[in-house]
Amino acid sequence: MTTLDNPDISESYKSTTRPLDGTLSHLTEAQQQALKDLWPIKVTRDQVKATHLSVAGISTSDAQAVDEWYAANKKIASDPKLQTVQDKMYLSGEREAVVPGKFKPLFSDDRGTRLFANTFWQACMLHESPDAYLLGFLRASVWKVDQAFNRVVVSVGWRAAQAIDELMWEGELGMHDKLLNDGVLFRTGYDKLGYPINIIRVKLNIPKERGDGVVERYAAFALEQTSIIARDNGERATLVYDFDGFGLGNVDKGFIKTLLTFINDSYPQLFSATIQYVDSWLFSGLWKVISGWLDPQIAKRTVISKNIDQLENFIDRDQIITRMGGSMDYTYKYVYPTKQENIKMFDTKSRLRAESVLKLAVDAILQTTKDWVAKPDVAGYIDQPRAQATDAFRSATLALDPYIRARFLTERTA
Known part of the structure; x- marks a missing residue:
């Protein structure tokens, strides 16, 4: 596969026009009706036991x-x-202590369990609005409501079972130190559509240098970070696998399959493009395996670029780092977290106030959505009360954010 094998994605980047079909405020009547049909069947499930991707160990200040x-x-x-x-x-x-030692979930959930509904709302906090969250699954399911619903159930259930909220509370403290210091994954620059770029240096990924559970934590944490950054950049990012210098010792099917499973199930619309930057005979055999794991919709946005000229179809040269043939001068360096950057996490009273505002916003969205779904006329998409409730949810999300998760490297170094 070359960049020419996916004409739809290549055309978007050639015209530097973001594809907006099926996104907020760009819905056909049929798409809007699908969104209405999906809403009444979502937040109605029971508790999910949290088995935790967060790191086991000390949990006290x-x-x-x-x-x-x-x-x-x-x-x-x-x-x-x-x-x-x-x-x-x-x-x-x-x-x-960089973060408070005792983690407390939102909405009065117990640390060992999560209500499905509460986890749903926390997932929505990663997006412009709850509608944007649901629309991602509808687009990934080609607007088949039943399929989209099943995907939402799987994704929210995974988030609850793996305590993603606690993973983000701990932040980088619970991540593998060598992976972060080596810069196996880092963020720099923007692609031609204005989406932030994530680069995975395959050469630095050495499976024998890490223990059990490291990959799962790191993959989930990286995808959550990317979602947070993408929230203010069109809800999309670009993922580049840099295969320069990789060898058999870097072939890590377990990591690749874990990452792709997480993306397929819980982040199906996160990446605008996934670029394999590689010109190696060794990759061809690996690709035969990897391509079979891709969700069909994600496969349509996956390309192979063999050289800098092909990579430039998606990323301007001044946004490509010099090591990869571009002109952006960039050197990765990991900077350790501090208590000061997470100081609001220690302010319990302010967190409770911010959380109460979010609860009110959730109630308003539920009520206005109920009214909106009941209306037979689908023209006009969002009525004014629902628009106000959505704005309130967005504001409450941003206000609560610094109280419930640790900052990460991109925020730290900005």
């Missing part, structure tokens, strides 16, 4: 308890295959 934990688990905390950012900081003498 008590300095003595932290010291005791590390004294008893020094071997694990020192193991490069398992060592997290938190472990590295503690063993290096940086022992101030």
Whole structure:
């Protein structure tokens, strides 16, 4: 496959025009009706047990308890295959709590369980609006409501079971230290449609250098970060796999399959384009396996670029880093988190106030959506009360955000 094999995506980038069909305010009557049909059947399911992708270990701000934990688990905390950012900081003498030790889920959920409805609303917080969240699954399902509903159920159930909210609360503290310091994945520049670029350096991904569970945590965390960044950039990003210098030791089918499974199930519309930047005979065999794992809609947005000229079909040269043949001067460096950047997470009273505002916004969306769905006339899409409720939800989301998750590198270095 070359860039010419996907004419639809190539045409969008050639014209530098974002495809808007099926997005907010760009719906046909049939698409709007599909959205209406999807809404009444969503937030009605029961509790889901949270088994946690978040890192196991110490969960307290008590300095003595932290010291005791590390004294008893020094071997694990020192193991490069398992060592997290938190472990590295503690063993290096940086022992101030970067985030509060005791995690508390939103909406009074218990740490060991999540209500499906509550997790649904938290997923919506990653998007311009709840409609935008649902529309992503409708587009991925080619506007088949039943399929879209099933995908929402799978995605929200996964988020609840894996405690994605707690994963983001811990932030980079729970991530594999070497993966972050090596810069296996980093963000820099924008593509021709104005979407932020994510680059995975396949050469730096060495499976034998990490332990069990590392990949799952890192993949979920990276996709959540990308969703947060994309929220203000058209809800899309571009993913580039840089295969320069990769060898057999970097072939990691487990990581690739995990990442693709997460994307297919829970982030099907996140990436505007996925670019395999590679010119290697070794890749051809790997691609035969990878291509079979792709969701058909994602496959349509996946291309192979063999050189800088083909890559320029999607990214201007001044947005391509020099190491990849472009003119952007960029050197990756990991900067460790600090308490100060997460200081609002320690302000419980302000968090509760912000959370109560979000609850009111959720109630308003539910009521105005109920009224909107009941209207027989589908022309006009969003009526004024519902538009106001959506704006209130968006504002409440942004206000609550700094109280419920740690900042990450892109925000830290801006």
